[in-house]
Amino acid sequence: MTTPIEFWFDFSSPYSYLAMDKVEEVAQGAGREVVWRPFLLGAVFKETGNRPLTQQPIKGDYARHDCPRVARYLDMPWTWPDPFPIATMAAARAYYWIEREDPDTARKFARLAFNTYFGKGIDITPAEVVVNIAAGCNVDPAALEPALSDPAVKQALKDRTAEAVERGVCGAPFFFVDGEPFWGSDRLWMVKKWLRTGGW
Amino acid sequence: MTTPIEFWFDFSSPYSYLAMDKVEEVAQGAGREVVWRPFLLGAVFKETGNRPLTQQPIKGDYARHDCPRVARYLDMPWTWPDPFPIATMAAARAYYWIEREDPDTARKFARLAFNTYFGKGIDITPAEVVVNIAAGCNVDPAALEPALSDPAVKQALKDRTAEAVERGVCGAPFFFVDGEPFWGSDRLWMVKKWLRTGGW
Numbered sequence: 001m002t003t004p005i006e007f008w009f010d011f012s013s014p015y016s017y018l019a020m021d022k023v024e025e026v027a028q029g030a031g032r033e034v035v036w037r038p039f040l041l042g043a044v045f046k047e048t049g050n051r052p053l054t055q056q057p058i059k060g061d062y063a064r065h066d067c068p069r070v071a072r073y074l075d076m077p078w079t080w081p082d083p084f085p086i087a088t089m090a091a092a093r094a095y096y097w098i099e100r101e102d103p104d105t106a107r108k109f110a111r112l113a114f115n116t117y118f119g120k121g122i123d124i125t126p127a128e129v130v131v132n133i134a135a136g137c138n139v140d141p142a143a144l145e146p147a148l149s150d151p152a153v154k155q156a157l158k159d160r161t162a163e164a165v166e167r168g169v170c171g172a173p174f175f176f177v178d179g180e181p182f183w184g185s186d187r188l189w190m191v192k193k194w195l196r197t198g199g200w
Numbered sequence: 201m202t203t204p205i206e207f208w209f210d211f212s213s214p215y216s217y218l219a220m221d222k223v224e225e226v227a228q229g230a231g232r233e234v235v236w237r238p239f240l241l242g243a244v245f246k247e248t249g250n251r252p253l254t255q256q257p258i259k260g261d262y263a264r265h266d267c268p269r270v271a272r273y274l275d276m277p278w279t280w281p282d283p284f285p286i287a288t289m290a291a292a293r294a295y296y297w298i299e300r301e302d303p304d305t306a307r308k309f310a311r312l313a314f315n316t317y318f319g320k321g322i323d324i325t326p327a328e329v330v331v332n333i334a335a336g337c338n339v340d341p342a343a344l345e346p347a348l349s350d351p352a353v354k355q356a357l358k359d360r361t362a363e364a365v366e367r368g369v370c371g372a373p374f375f376f377v378d379g380e381p382f383w384g385s386d387r388l389w390m391v392k393k394w395l396r397t398g399g400w
Contacts, residue, residue, distance in 0.1 A: 044258065047257050047258050048256050048257055048258050048259050049251065049256060049257070050256070050259075051249065056248050056249060056250070056370075057247050057248055057249070058244065058247050058248050058365070058368055058369075058370040059248050059250075059370040059371070061368055061370075062368060062370045062381060062383055065381065066383070069400075072400050073390070073393075073400055165258070168258055168261055168262060169258075170256075170258040170259040170261075170262045171259070181262060181265065183262055183266070184386065186384065186386035186387060186389075187386060189386075189389065190273070193273075200269075200272050200273055
């Protein structure tokens with residue numbers, strides 16, 4: 001039995017969006033599953049003192065140039081969403097609520113949410129947008145809508161975010177392979193090598 | 201005629217050290233030269249609001265784990281230097297002073313300075329340490345020593361650092377290929393692809 005690759009991300013992280021296909025490809029090549037783990041990157045930024053990419057002088061300009069370039073390379077749809085960044089509580093809560101019943105549908109929802117935000121540039125902050133996206137994955141809107149403000153569902157996301165900080169997730173995307181940490185979409189080459197060799 | 205790949209770095213940047221062999225390898229594979237461009241990363245941090253890696257909570261821990269891991273992968277010597285980070289004015293001034301006469305010797309000096317700091321963990325802040333390293337590359341200590349406090353030599357480094365900020369160098373290492381910017385040692389795969397394809 002192999003352990004799955006953990007894929008920690010925020011729905012508002014462009015490089016997480018850009019990594020979502022590649023991590024599945026890398027995992028598949030190694031016969032592994034991917035466990036998707038949305039969290040609130042803002043909580044990590046509070047600890048690290050970082051700010052969202054586009055709010056950083058110079059680095060923001062680079063990111064604005066780089067993200068579409070990576071998207072073209074990967075042949076993924078790309079639109080700089082406005083507003084950016086956004087609060088992704090609704091999407092992340094929805095993810096964990098769906099995942100309890102059906103991880104496959106949760107992943108499908110996550111991909112669709114990412115595509116809506118970074119592919120089409122549509123704001124996924126509002127609960128109703130998230131509920132609509134989930135409806136596209138056959139998730140019952142009448143069940144999901146109240147769940148998004150359910151204290152237990154809120155707590156589940158808080159716990160995951162606390163877990164991220166606790167385990168040293170210093171940015172997004174962040175991956176764990178058998179406990180070994182890898183930060184950044186550009187590290188998937190190393191994840192791949194680590195999976196093949198068992199580490200060095 | 202092809203233009204050289206520009207390799208912008210700070211002598212106190214671990215990921216720049218870890219990129220120095222690979223960028224030469226990538227350039228060679230594409231029939232290009234590498235122009236080494238030390239600058240003062242602190243000036244960029246002032247603009248971006250960033251701090252040295254190890255001073256950032258969580259991210260610092262990750263870097264402390266990651267740098268030796270990358271070094272092992274690349275089979276490069278690695279010692280976390282103490283103090284870290286350091287002021288690299290002396291090393292960078294020496295580089296440009298040597299480069300005016302002899303770029304090959306300047307590159308040789310730069311590699312040796314990097315190896316002294318990150319390979320052996322020896323502080324290269326003091327001018328006398330830098331002069332000794334240069335002496336190992338057949339640079340006359342009696343000529344270099346006074347040059348390190350020469351106003352024109354100081355200005356040359358200030359100008360390069362201003363150029364880095366001006367051109368959007370948001371961190372180190374940073375590369376330009378025919379004007380196209382690439383940030384981070386993990387982007388050399390993309391530099392390689394860009395060189396081969398001419399961009400996308």
